[in-house]
Amino acid sequence: MVHPVLPSGRPDFARVIPCQCAGRETEEERLSRLRRNSGDLGLKLLCSMTFENFDPKRANLTPEQRHNLGSVYKLAKSFAEEPEGWLVLQGPNGCGKTHLAAAIGNYQLKRGKPVLFVFVPDFLDHLRSTFSPDSKVTYDELFERVKTAPLLIMDDFGEQASTPWAHEKLYQVINHRYNERLPTVITTCLSLDEIELRISSRLIDYKMSTVFGITVPDYRGDHTATEMEKRQNQRVRRTR
DSSP, X not given: OBOOBOTTSSBOTTOOBOOHHHHHHHHHHHHHHHHHTTBGGGSHHHHTOOSTTXXXXXXXXXXXXXXXXXXXXXXXXXXXXXXXXXEEEEOOTTSSHXXXXXXXXXXXXXXXXXXXXXXXXXXXXXXXXXXXXXXXXXXXXXXXXXXXXXXXXXEEETOSOOOHHHHXXXXXXXXXXXXHTOOEEEEEXXXXXXXXXXXXXXXXXXXXXXXXXXXXXXXXXXXXXXXXXXXXXXXXXXXX
């Protein structure tokens, strides 16, 4: 704490305020706390996924695919600026769904807003584990946290085990957030026809949800092609 400076340049000994360094430290601590409470978004890989390092102009894409990826990039950035309603990202593994979802979460965290990121299969496993007497988190505590998060990101929806119990738990989360109009991001490899009707009927509500199908292939194929080109060029140079 320090004394503020009066217009005359003299210290105002009648008052004390936090110094600037303490204010910065407090903000850093706040961001650290938000990161710890963000679920899987605290993982090293996910916390490094931002809009800045997402490449919407990937190599080896057709013009249509590049346009598709550029469109979903703009859509995700717009949602990150002002999360309202739901954003559902569909597409094959490796197309960039998780990166964009994590980028939305990281953008909000940097603005000091709370976010909860969950891998759906892991969330259900954790929910089951709360029945263990050794669990440090109660079932109600974990379930309520996911249901009521100010911004929830559900990654890999549809990759969970297909059991009546799993369907029921996910429906309860989705239905609560739908009724309360809570901002939600969902990524899935499934088509809407492959998702349980009780849930898909909420995902397609155009007043609440925006569904975007990403049509680009696995981005890891870009790196594989690049590495093959490098090795081929190296072999050509050796033979000359």
